[in-house]
Amino acid sequence: MVDVIETDVLVIGGGAAGTNAVLKAADRGAKVTMVVKGLIGKSGCSIFASHLPYHDVSTKEKDLDRLRYSVRYYNHYLTDQEYCIRMGAYMRNEFFGDLERLGVYWRRDAQGRLMAITSRVPAIVAHKQGASGPIIMDKRRREIFRRGIPVYEECAVTSLLTDGERVVGATVLDYRRGKFFAIAAKSTILATGHSDYLATRATGTREQSADGIAMALRVGAELANLEIQWWHASDVLEPKAWMRFHLYPNPLMGTQETSRLYNSQGEMFYEQKTHSSGSSAPYTEQIRRLSREVLAGKARWDGGYYSGYDHIPPEITKAHQHQAKVWSKLGLDVGKDRIECGITWHMRQGGINVDTERMETKLPGLYVAGGLGCHYLGGVGPVSYDGKVAGEAAADAAVAGGRKPLSEQAVAAEEGRVFGFLRASGDGVRPIQAKLRIREIMWELGYVKNEQKFNAALDALQAVRRELVPQLSLQSTSRSWNTGWMDALDVCSMLDACEATVRSGMNRKESRGPFYRDDYPYVDNENWMCRNIVSRVNGEWRSRTQPIPTPYLTPEKSREPFFEADY
Amino acid sequence: MKRTYAYFPGCSAKGTCRELDLSTHAVAALFGIDLVELENPGCTGAREFRAISEQLHLTANGRILALAERQGCDLVAVCDTCLLNLMETNQRLKADAVARDAVNRALAQEGLTFEGKIEVKHFLWVLTEDIGEQQLRERIVRPLRGLRVAPFYGCHIQRPAAAYAAGPAGDTPALDRLCRLLGAEVVQYEGSNKCCGFHVVGVEEKIALRMSGSHLTNAKSNGAQCIVTPCPLCHTVFDAYQPSIERELKSNYEVPVLHVSQLVGLALGLSPENLALSRHVVACEGILAHIGDSRAPQTAAPMA
Amino acid sequence: MSPFSKQTTEPDKVRVRLYRFDPAVDRTPRYEAYEVPHTPRMRIMDVLNYVHENMAVDFGYRWLCSAKKCGTCAVNVNGSPKLACWEEAELEMTIEPLSGMQVIRDLVTSRDAFEALLATLSPTLVRKAEYRGFPEPLTAIQLAPTAHLRDCIQCLACQSVCPVLKQPDSGFAGPALLVALSELAQDPRDGGDRARLAGEVAQVFKCVSCYECERVCPVDIPIVGEAIEPLKRLVYQAGVVPGARHARAFLDVVKARGYLNAAVLALKTKGLTLNALRLALRLVPRGKIDLGKAFLKRGAPGAKVISKTYESSEEVK
Incomplete structure (x- = not known):
């Protein structure tokens, strides 16, 4: 049997959710082990954090005002409202101070006042707009190293292990060294994020291939609202390497001004303060408006429209952006x-079906933190809250509970699967080709969807599974940083996650937020304000819905045309 | 046309590298240039004043600049490190009123004021920019006959970029061009724009010896007959410390190291004595033989 | 028609020589040549991605964000470190791993040594008393000295060109670590023993002030002036390491004489060692050390005035 590392809490993922889970679980006295596919605080989407909502929650009224943005504009009524209340209090009372204690500095002015973005959703920054993430994550990274917590970086978790009932650990490939090992954990926290590189143009980082979704699916976890997929409408077209450079549509610090979008004829078609002044998350409205330009032939999904700050004094843009x-x-x-x-394919509102009280899934021993959950869109602050809740709950359960032995057979089978890809041949299909094909399929499915396109995407994904995967072979059998080998493992995750996403989308017979199908072009709050769940049990896809309670806020209309809704 | 500059030789040119001071004056005289040495200028502080207090660094350099301003002409330095200290201070005090006021408060006790009226130059730039290629070429009486010269710039005449954004030093190959103009062949080698290590000699000599040793190795293996440098600190490491480098790296170099003014002086016909070549640790006879002056030191070239 | 249409004179291809080395199987590195179609505004990263994606070459290269945030894609391009995602592709490129680092495979180098050393430098705020609320009273003015340092994305380009780090067992931490340390040392909230860490652990006085680190920094941090020198001043105040003693002796000599005398400085800093004697024997006959001037003559006539002017500025921070 391969080496087995024993731990109380295993945290998988090194973004804002995973790092806080590690720190808070360690604070509770648990032995914590962390596995990160990239590098802590350098991979994943947390480093893209720009400005962070800093709400006044001092009165119920103000808190409800804040809640409206979270529930209506960020999550399109698909979030857990009680969770939002708890998370809001954490953000205001703990999150910013916790980070300052590690050395983050939220920008003040010369008089010592926090420099806020003064739109209807006030926000602060740790540096400049667009540059808070690297600083926040650097401090968390340093703290984890300073504490000497065992960390396995550049190691990909390839599967979750169960004893038939509980999640009891995971298998890991250290792709730097080509070493395969297992971790036996009393509690496992999945925190692999919500922004995957699943379409030709995407903001997901290199390593993000939806492993968390795929691994959870394979052990029978439920996935909800995967189809609520956000697209960014204002990312750089050329060079291609810069597609993750986001030209923020939010107000510039110290002004009420925002960037504008122009179509190919130079007509301005989107500006936040004009077209979605009620929302601090303009992306859904931005792409809705872009879709009209595309239909009118005045823009393409990949180009033919422009973003600019040329109506704003350049000193402001340069100083703060x-x-x-x-x-x-x-x-x-x-x-x-x-x-x-x-x-660009950006972030997913949905994810693993999770109970937000303790961030537990329906599988005992498996917790979820951050954007990977179905409960909230994400954001560095909210996912840090998830990390704290999951970390503490997982640690408490681990300290109280015992460790279950790993199944040698299951570990050996997974080792066989992983090393099965490590075969070279002169011909065959290179894994990157399958990867590019999957991204192309999801790009073609795109923003405007319908039954026909879903079916086409599903067929195309099945074809990859049927025709390309069995032929995968590598150029070299090197066990050290073999890009082809890594791609092969990614392909498996991507296929499962994309298929689940397409099936989930087919089930949802309405349009909502960033999710638009032209065969159901209306928001249907009566039937679809719910968790739209898919799962796969013994190879069979299952689906169900689960109502979402609305204790504080409910939409005014039970049904309205998609292009008339403002959320 | 007579040119006059305020002249700050720095501690090396007045101490361990007297030959730099002598040869600089000798070359300047050929072109009728007056280098008027500042009186009691103090020190630019090398890298040490900066490590003590930023204000000390600004005051010490502001003081030298103020003395030059009193002479009413641009200031010439012959050391890369002095040059950078003076250039950076000059730029900073011209742009930053708060820093300027602080320096002027300190200088007031001597009746000095920094006003920001002059520029700072290296003597190399006086040669390449102010005198210019044309005049230099006209004065060559003893072309260097393909002498294989390895230019070594030193850090502080080219970096940091912010200090040299507007100056001729941004144009690194100035020294290469000068060498070619004098009839020498420029040896390309890894290290010509790297660091000699001088500024850790006082802290950990071994690091400096190894750093400069690798440049010497590269220059020599690419066929260099000598190194030429605009900086007396680099010169000190390469020349005065060359036997130490040889011991540290267990190798043998015997590569002579010339100051820019010496190389120019040779081509313009100045005698080895005028250029004080005998003050080097590594003997320069090989160079003299190559350029046809093995009869030296008896026959000194005529002075202008 | 948009004014932002594509350039009309696009070059048609990029020629790249790629460093290949797998320490597990290869005895020496080799280079593979590829021709990649040029695309508008092409970055180095686009070239690497093209070779991987369109030519299906499985070479090892590391990148995560491709947006100048993670700092993991720095490679040597034609001998100089470049952030692959940020810098424009050149038409002829030899792409190699950062120099001076252990190669994992091809362009991927190990960051382990850097991380291990960073962890020993108390890399987060050390506070005597934690401020429990938020926001703590702080001003932009107090934090201004660290503003540029917060731009660091730890791409390690600076570490790869530092000539001191290239020397075996130099003991020097290198520019990226000093930036991290200096950010903390200059933070008004920090109460860590930064002078000791900078002087003894990071050995800041071994910096040669060559500015190579600044030359290659993709985020333009004035590393020497805003990170390293403030640390040196901190260590100087504590006065514990040889570098600080050297600076003190330097100033003393200049103040006493009105100018620096190298021989006197060396004697004050290092004492009379065998090496110093050897050097003296070499330099005295050449007139490079004037013993009379060094040890008999008094200072320059203006020494007292100079000294007084300097003293008024020494203590000013």
């Missing part, structure tokens, strides 16, 4: 020039 450097690096003037944009 990390993005201003994008302009200068391309030899453009942020005060004059506009940058051509394309859409």
